[in-house]
Amino acid sequence: MTTYAALLRGINVGGSRKVPMADLRALMEGLGHDNVRTYLQSGQATFAGDHGDEDALAAELREAIEKRFGFVVDVIVRDHAYLKAVADACPFPAAELEAKQLHVTYFSAPVAEERFAEIDRAAFLPEEFRLGDRALYLYAPNGLGRSKLAEQLSKPRLNKGLIATSRNWNTVLKLVEMTDG
Template sequence: MTNPSARTTYAALLRGINVGGNKKVPMAELRTVLEGLGHRDVKTYLQSGNAVFTAERADPGALARQLETAIEAHFGFRVACLVVDGPHLRAVAEACPFPAAELEGRQLHATFFSRQPDPERFAALDARAFLPEEFRVGDRVLYLYAPDGLGRSKLAEALARPAVVKGLDVTTRNWNTVAKLVELTRD
């Protein structure tokens, strides 16, 4: 029997699914895929590729690769996945440099990175040129304040350029989603 204390809670963040009818991944099927990998307590949130599950403690990168392979086998297409554990999600929320409680969820975003980006990736950006939009880099996360929302953000556009994200797996969630995933991953 597996020792329950050897299990932890993770969030899987899938990138680019269910957008414009492309890469359709029904959440019920995603739950089935995760359960088929032996994960327990599987829940999904929204249709944009957020899942929470418990598993034996493992490297989040290895769990992400395992999930990517299983999704490709089940659905027939590749989906980039990031897996973060509950403590990291809570740390991301607690370290937010912006007043999250005072902002609308659409104004604040967290871009999760597969590994810590080098500071020089951001050196060419003239942050003052994008004000009042702002960003800060944390532990494997970038916080973005976009007062008019992500869809209108010139800074988000600049941060998505290959010079910034090349070689990294990245995915962005609005702050409402981050807060809900923190809640769902509490042990």
């Protein structure tokens, strides 16, 4: 049995697109998933199953959420091995930084450097980003809310054709922990 994390994009933010975590857990259990747990209110759930196809799991959950709550939620599903590999591959000194300074954006598919070629990286220093395996690591020393680079990276044209959802470093590590075992 494999343990996965489901990353839901844009729920319970600003009072809209509400998905109560107890309802999400019940929905996922109703889909046949085991050991369903949620983390915070911002769209993380872990579960165990034998399915193996992350894209199919994400599509199944997206459809179930739309049917139950009446709106579409983008979902990315990743297994423990992937989540751990992303955390281990962090190109920034995570242990030396505050969690609010480091974020990972998970993508639904691989992303090439060329997608971000128009961004003048030097203009945003000391903020930086680096790409990984279907992930983007963002170092924002003053936090995400004040980050001009994060604003540029979230432009729709840069993420066209992808699902992209970001998590702070504490959440990245917590998802690794929750999917371990």
